[in-house]
Amino acid sequence: MPRVVTIFGIDSCPYTTNARRDYEKAGATVEYRNVERDPASMKEMLALTGGRREVPVVMEGGKATVGYGGS
Secondary structure, three states, X not given: OOOEEEEEEOOOOHHHHHHHXXXXXXXXXXXXXXXXXXXXXXXXXXXXXXXXXXXXXXXXXXXXXEOOOXX
């Protein structure tokens, strides 16, 4: 079963870009949700983070991680 990761972020965030690239390089299927353009994704992200407006938020295996420092 392929590894699926959902990343909530914005296009102008270098950490979001790095997370997307690194997870794809590692063979994961990345579902990217732009929270600037999609209000439903913003709402979902805020529910996962307890209202924190920080990106990226990486959702993997039922666990949300705020921020990305690289692999």
